[in-house]
Amino acid sequence: xxxxxxxxxxxxxxxxxxxxxxxxxxxxxxxxxxxxxxxxxxxxxxxxxxxxxxxxxxxxxxxxxxxxxxxxxxxxxxxxxxxxxxxxxxxxxxxxxxxxxxxxxxxxxxxxxxxxxxxxxxxxxxxxxxxxxxxxxxxxxxxxxxxxxxxxxxxxxxxxxxxxxxxxxxxxxxxxxxxxxxxxxxxxxxxxxxxxxxxxxxxxxxxxxx
Numbered sequence: 001x002x003x004x005x006x007x008x009x010x011x012x013x014x015x016x017x018x019x020x021x022x023x024x025x026x027x028x029x030x031x032x033x034x035x036x037x038x039x040x041x042x043x044x045x046x047x048x049x050x051x052x053x054x055x056x057x058x059x060x061x062x063x064x065x066x067x068x069x070x071x072x073x074x075x076x077x078x079x080x081x082x083x084x085x086x087x088x089x090x091x092x093x094x095x096x097x098x099x100x101x102x103x104x105x106x107x108x109x110x111x112x113x114x115x116x117x118x119x120x121x122x123x124x125x126x127x128x129x130x131x132x133x134x135x136x137x138x139x140x141x142x143x144x145x146x147x148x149x150x151x152x153x154x155x156x157x158x159x160x161x162x163x164x165x166x167x168x169x170x171x172x173x174x175x176x177x178x179x180x181x182x183x184x185x186x187x188x189x190x191x192x193x194x195x196x197x198x199x200x201x202x203x204x205x206x207x208x209x210x
Contacts, residue, residue, distance in 0.1 A: 010131075011124070011127055011128030011131050011132075011161065011165050012128060012164065012165055012168055014124050015121060015124050015125065015128070015165065015168050015169055015172055018117050018120065018121050018124065018172050018176075019168075019171075019172045021113075021117060022114060022117045022172060022175070022176045022179075025110045025113055025114050025117075026114070026175075026176075026179045028110060029110060029111070029114070029179075029183050032106075032107075032109070033107065033183060033186055033187065033190070036068070037068055037069065038068055038069045038070065038107065038190050039068060039069065039070040039190055039193050039194060039197070040067070040068055040070070040071075043064075043067065043068060043070055043071055043074075044070070044074070044197045044200065044201065047064060047071070047074045047078075047201065048200075048201070048204055050064075051078060051204070051205070051208065053209075054208055054209060055078050055081050055082045055208070056078070058082075061075050061078045061079060061082070062075070064078070069103045069106065069107065069190075069194070070103075070193075070194055070197060072099060072103065073096055073099045073100050073103055073194055073197075073198055074096075074197070074198070074201050076095055076096050076098075076099035077092060077095065077096045077198070077201055077202065077205050078205070080092050080095040080096075081205050081208065089202065089206050092202055092205060092206070093202055096198045096201070096202060097198075100191075100194055100195065100198060103194060104187075104191055107187045107190055107191065108187055111180060111183055111184060111187070114176055114179065114180045114183070115176075115177075115180045117172065117173075117176045118173050118176035118177035118180055119173075121169045121170075121172035121173035121176065122169045122170060122173045123169075124165075124169055125165045125166045125167070125168060125169015125170060125172075125173075126165075126166070126169065127165070128161060128162065128164070128165020128166065128168075128169070129161075129162045129163075129165055129166045131161055131162075131165070132158045132159065132160070132161030132162025132163070132165065133158065133162055134158075135154065135157060135158030135161060136154075136155055136158035136159060136162070137158075138154070138158075
């Protein structure tokens with residue numbers, strides 16, 4: 001691996017930095033977007049159950065908020081009803097929509113950075129290719145132009161710089177793009193699920209005795 005890096009020249013270092021950053025972002029998003037952390041399957045039913053006779057105690061609401069992203073959105077509705085018992089449906093819906101937007105921002109965290117790496121890596125690989133081509137033509141020109149013999153070692157180095165950087169740029173970009181699309185789809189699914197759950201919970205809260 002070290003010999004490949006040495007053969008690829010200095011243009012590969014930005015690509016290595018991008019690859020390390022992409023791996024870190026992918027690992028972080030895998031951990032953050034677990035179903036248990038975002039929308040546990042039975043959480044809505046549990047929230048409906050504990051609030052079936054009215055707003056539960058503040059400790060229960062806090063536990064709900066700390067359980068997951070969905071729990072925080074549902075807890076916002078309970079806190080709004082507890083603080084303003086006569087709140088209208090529009091006010092309750094607005095409070096939960098605000099919590100939902102904050103949740104969406106957290107779920108989408110780092111996705112733009114991953115998309116940027118997927119877009120920039122091929123360009124960095126192309127930069128390495130151009131640098132390699134410059135070295136090739138420089139070595140040929142230094143010996144009286146193309147066809148004048150040139151420096152074989154310099155020629156081989158220029159070709160290796162061009163090919164290694166092109167390949168490494170694609171190696172970084174393709175997984176980054178795949179995982180970005182995967183996480184994007186996963187977040188969209190979570191947001192739809194949160195929206196439907198919040199809508200059902202609003203209707204439930206409006207039926208509570210006040």
